[in-house]
Amino acid sequence: MNQSKSFLQISSSEALDLRDLLILAQSYKSGSINENFKGSGKTGAFLFFEPSTRTRMSFEIAANRLGLRVVNLEGSKGTSLEKGETLLDTVLNVAAMKPDFLVIRCGDELDLKAVQSKLRIPVLNAGWGKVEHPSQALLDVFTLQEKWGDLKGKRILILGDSRYSRVVGSHVELARKLGYEIKYFGPSEVLREASDFKSLSQALEWADAVMALRMQKERHQDRVDYSSQFSLSPATLKHLKPEGWILHPGPMNYGVEVFDGILDEPRSLILTQVENGVYVRMAMMAKVLKEL
Numbered sequence: 001m002n003q004s005k006s007f008l009q010i011s012s013s014e015a016l017d018l019r020d021l022l023i024l025a026q027s028y029k030s031g032s033i034n035e036n037f038k039g040s041g042k043t044g045a046f047l048f049f050e051p052s053t054r055t056r057m058s059f060e061i062a063a064n065r066l067g068l069r070v071v072n073l074e075g076s077k078g079t080s081l082e083k084g085e086t087l088l089d090t091v092l093n094v095a096a097m098k099p100d101f102l103v104i105r106c107g108d109e110l111d112l113k114a115v116q117s118k119l120r121i122p123v124l125n126a127g128w129g130k131v132e133h134p135s136q137a138l139l140d141v142f143t144l145q146e147k148w149g150d151l152k153g154k155r156i157l158i159l160g161d162s163r164y165s166r167v168v169g170s171h172v173e174l175a176r177k178l179g180y181e182i183k184y185f186g187p188s189e190v191l192r193e194a195s196d197f198k199s200l201s202q203a204l205e206w207a208d209a210v211m212a213l214r215m216q217k218e219r220h221q222d223r224v225d226y227s228s229q230f231s232l233s234p235a236t237l238k239h240l241k242p243e244g245w246i247l248h249p250g251p252m253n254y255g256v257e258v259f260d261g262i263l264d265e266p267r268s269l270i271l272t273q274v275e276n277g278v279y280v281r282m283a284m285m286a287k288v289l290k291e292l
């Protein structure tokens, strides 16, 4: 199948298409479009081989709002993965049952591009190893667009484990397409590239928004001392502009990258990100289905 019908990576999407998708998501949120695929009988098979709360639930709620049917496979328990079946065979067998599209979360051991090339139905990436997490990056941008209108020229500080983060993989591409700037700060062992900053206060003073990230301990063995010099706290947040926004894709580790009152901080958009994830995923599924 033509990969353009799938949604695997930001790099394989046109900026114009991504802007269209964000406009569609906004229409769903405002209620100006009320699309329903119920009569179409379309079914999505959701294969979550890695744990998820936000992405899985919001894809499912999004599918419900669009009137789609969903079948789920979560983890390996109770599946033939426990009998040694491979991830690839699992995907191929589910696809053979002819759902209309797949939503897949997986580790690096599955190559979603190679999977897609074997299938005749679209695949939506719901978080792929260290590679990309396009729906998360798009919902981040959608959330900031609600505040700023346009992200062109805006400065986003990515704080923490940017090296192993698939969300950052998508933001690098999205920043290029939409014209925002990304810089990094955090422990040197887990930085995607060397930081321009000597301290968190300097980094926060540069930023229009800060995105804190969890240490991706499941993706590397490095022992990293995550000290308070890398943590968002009431003291460090004094260096962020009064109108500087705070994001986190979740899940958060309190006392590590963020303090435990972060959700009550007026500049936090963290739960708005989660709310908006539903509209962005509705738009992703609707666009893919309309191209079938």
Ligand code: CP
Residues within 6 Å of the ligand: 051, 052, 053, 054, 055, 056, 127, 136, 249, 250, 251
């Ligand atoms: N942001 C994110 O992907 O969260 P989950 O792992 O809970 O889906």
